[in-house]
Amino acid sequence: MKIKRAKKLSSAALFILLFLFSISPAINSYGENDGIPRLTIKELKKMIDEKVEVTIIDVQPLNIYEKGHIKGAISIPWKSQLVLEDVWVIPSGIPIVTYCACGEGEADSNDFAKQLMKMGYNDVKVLKHPAIQGWIEALYPVDKK
Template sequence: MMESNHVLDAKGLACPMPIVKTKKTMKDLEPGEVLEIQATDKGSTADLQAWAKSTGHEYLGTETEGDTLRHFLRKAGAIEAEGVVIPEISLDEFKEKVDKNENLTVLDVREIEEYEEGHIEGAIHIPLGEVEQRAGELDKEDVIYVICHSGRRSELAAQTIAKKGFKQLFNVVPGMRDWTGKTI
């Protein structure tokens, strides 16, 4: 069992709230301190791993107790790595492009269960936790529209691939949660 300096209760919260609360709590910790995040959102594991990597914090692991996931993060040194700023496109603007049948590269970074419930036709599915390893499946020359449930995981995914040399990225906000267009 891992030891922590602080505990954050994020049980019952769905994406993006575990990340939002973690980010806020981490600001109050001293470098090197460990935060335990208790969550029930199954997607929180991949989300917190990616967030930790993009901010320079250390993901220490996850323990499971019943339905509760206990994630452990160690705060980075005094200078936190700042993520790359990714431009956003509103869901309405993005939907116009989809409706016009523009040749779009859409990257859906939700978990498989979410993707299978309904996704935009032609979307490339790479869950957030796999984006870094699978970025080579994407073309660096394409304009890529990254989408998730609410816009938080897609921002993390876009930051991850931007660091690999992708230049034309847009985070679709708010994401599939409010999508009214056709899905398959």
């Protein structure tokens, strides 16, 4: 009796582990698994070096942006409900990259990107973790204001 119960528990535990491992890449790639593409630090640096026109948006609070941000990035702090007055400076028809310092899920920049897409911006990506920290550690250009 104990052996059958142990086998059932082992089977259930194995099933749960397999399920969690099968969905973890999707969660890691897209934060909330919403399909917003991620861009690595190296990919963004390459775009900048190749002079690809791109709008880079730092969604952190202004006081953090002023301490150091990706060179050329504009500050539009994250908020739960963006309105047109918040995003009027973003040109349409140009790729957009959002970033924050929120950790693995890029929560603020991911939500900001989703809001932009709902407002009609099409080519929106999120800079993958470690985002600004990784950019600084790689000694890529940073501005302070």
